[in-house]
Amino acid sequence: MSGRREEILDAALAIADEHGIGKVSMRALAERVGVTPMALYRHVSDKAELLDGMVGRLLAGLLPPDAGQDQAWDERLAALAHAVRTMTRRHPWAAQLLFSRPAVTPDAVRVVDLIYTALIEAGVPDREVPRLERLIATFVIGFAASEASGRFGTGSLDPRGRRGRLPEGELPGHSRLAPWLDLPSDLDTEFEADLDDLMRLIKAVAGGQD
Amino acid sequence: MSGRREEILDAALAIADEHGIGKVSMRALAERVGVTPMALYRHVSDKAELLDGMVGRLLAGLLPPDAGQDQAWDERLAALAHAVRTMTRRHPWAAQLLFSRPAVTPDAVRVVDLIYTALIEAGVPDREVPRLERLIATFVIGFAASEASGRFGTGSLDPRGRRGRLPEGELPGHSRLAPWLDLPSDLDTEFEADLDDLMRLIKAVAGGQD
DNA sequence: CCGTATACGTCTACACTGTATACACGTGAG
């Protein structure tokens, strides 16, 4: 009935994109919409529900424009994974929220279903499909969240700092891998390689049983 | 120098365990320690640094008591993964924080190094080790965070609710998998199966190149 | 013994936060 709710959600989204999720307060949002803070509660029961609505709105943008039925299952899966990553790069604040609530909104369920059908088409036994969906989604979201929140470090300065801070010899792995750790990590190609590995994993599960 | 900082960190940890991370406020923490809120700032520069210190303290508990050198690489890796999961089950609030900052604290680096050496021992080419470490850690932390924050749903009620809310036929994957979705998910065995798959993935990367 | 440095803690105050409660105004239906 009311596009007002969507209007509010989009305003919140705009604030988050411009100034970070931390600046999304009921007062700031109200001012942006042009109302009193309490007016928001007519359209949103909680601040939590507001945040839920925001991620819901982003998830809706994840669905491929056309059904994309012409692509093979692995291409559809890769496209979805890339869509998640580009989404969290445009909206870094969203990555953390994806872990916060079960995927019960209609849009989220539709995305899950896309993964289900892709895995079925890949030949994964029905019994294993939900587990593999969670495995893949968990990794993809986790990667996006790590990237967005800085867990992967900020570049080449980081690994050097690591080794220096601990007594020599206590980190055999780090010292052996030193040449590779000093390279500035290219997360684009890394993500690609990770996806390749996951596809192989899916094929292994599919091939082993059917 | 000052065991006082550790004392404060442990008090914060206790509050988080008893009443949830949301109840960890400078005022509540100060009262627990028996001081004025502002006194905490002598030992901790920020609330953010306080939270960082809390996860650091938990990461320290992740290291195996003895070096555990007698176990094979895959057993050491599995043990580490299980340790993360049990840690986030005991401290559900911690899972989200693991995504928040790069692993630069000494304890975190030591954990990363354990994974490095395990992967090297597995025969993974040096060049691929850091990537695989990130892949595995990302999944394990993501799984723990999902479990802790409810992303995996709260049981069997959830999947039924999902399908009911959307028009029939729009979710082919869900309707085909209905029998499996209604089963209460057993996250213990699911995590085990996921680890098995990841081990296979590691062996594949190792075997393909050396 | 004295002066000083350092670590630690207190008090007050500010600018925010989410939201409960009570009230006002429009519009459309019976």
Add this chain to the structure above:
DNA sequence: CTCACGTGTATACAGTGTAGACGTATACGG
């Protein structure tokens, strides 16, 4: 006309992180 309903407002409360100025207790070098 009246009543309900959807919407927005005004006020208020309890809680948050933390800046700034001020004390005090212990230890150390002359």
